[in-house]
Amino acid sequence: QQQVKQSPQSLIVQKGGISIINCAYENTAFDYFPWYQQFPGKGPALLIAIRPDVSEKKEGRFTISFNKSAKQFSLHIMDSQPGDSATYFCAASTGYQKVTFGTGTKLQVIP
Amino acid sequence: KAGVTQTPRYLIKTRGQQVTLSCSPISGHRSVSWYQQTPGQGLQFLFEYFSETQRNKGNFPGRFSGRQFSNSRSEMNVSTLELGDSALYLCASSRGGADNSPLHFGNGTRLTVT
Numbered sequence: 001q002q003q004v005k006q007s008p009q010s011l012i013v014q015k016g017g018i019s020i021i022n023c024a025y026e027n028t029a030f031d032y033f034p035w036y037q038q039f040p041g042k043g044p045a046l047l048i049a050i051r052p053d054v055s056e057k058k059e060g061r062f063t064i065s066f067n068k069s070a071k072q073f074s075l076h077i078m079d080s081q082p083g084d085s086a087t088y089f090c091a092a093s094t095g096y097q098k099v100t101f102g103t104g105t106k107l108q109v110i111p
Numbered sequence: 112k113a114g115v116t117q118t119p120r121y122l123i124k125t126r127g128q129q130v131t132l133s134c135s136p137i138s139g140h141r142s143v144s145w146y147q148q149t150p151g152q153g154l155q156f157l158f159e160y161f162s163e164t165q166r167n168k169g170n171f172p173g174r175f176s177g178r179q180f181s182n183s184r185s186e187m188n189v190s191t192l193e194l195g196d197s198a199l200y201l202c203a204s205s206r207g208g209a210d211n212s213p214l215h216f217g218n219g220t221r222l223t224v225t
Contacts, residue, residue, distance in 0.1 A: 006153075031211070032211035034211075034213065034214075036214075036216075041218065042218050043115070043201050043203070043216030043217050043218045043219055044154070044201070044214075044216050045215075045216065046213045046214065046215075049211075049213070089153060089154065093211050095210070095211055097142050097144055097159050097161075097166075097167065097205055097207060097211075097212075097214070098156075098159075098167050099144070099156065099214060100156070101146075101153050101154040101156075102153060103151065103152065103153035104153045104154075
């Protein structure tokens with residue numbers, strides 16, 4: 001019940017295209033859903049996060065869509081750039097830093 | 112503000128040995144969490160310390176242990192190393208309250224067990 005399932009495992013998108021990464025969860029106690037971005041040789045860094053009381057959150061080219069009834073959430077990267085090439089992790093938390101991560105999506109944006 | 116610092120960056124150990132990894136959190140952060148990252152498995156939660164007490168624990172064997180000092184710095188110890196312990200070990204700090212404050216990760220310690 002603590003799992004967060006993430007897909008796809010890898011993704012290749014052309015520059016200017018839309019990158020979409022999906023995640024699903026089972027535990028309805030999760031109340032915070034962050035996305036982390038990790039570049040090679042670096043630790044993950046918080047990209048954007050959402051709480052289940054909203055269905056969408058946008059920050060620049062990054063948007064989280066959240067479907068509470070389906071227990072799914074997704075990250076959309078609009079106008080994808082080569083600099084967005086990284087590994088992306090979705091996560092879910094019940095508070096007090098009890099964070100469960102997805103298995104990651106390696107995104108490659110080709111010029 | 113200085114970020115999370117992990118030392119050493121790289122370690123090579125032999126099976127059966129033990130190892131200690133260190134993490135210095137962001138100033139003012141009282142929570143330190145440890146994660147194991149391996150290809151295909153993502154980030155697996157090891158444990159979390161808050162004000163020198165282990166508050167959360169993942170599903171790892173007792174060979175994995177940790178502690179936190181009064182200045183919030185944390186250490187992680189792995190005893191009787193196995194080949195499967197080869198991984199990137201990440202430390203993350205946060206304010207640590209009930210409000211899901213963001214995790215701030217260090218750049219990790221790459222452990223190779225031969």
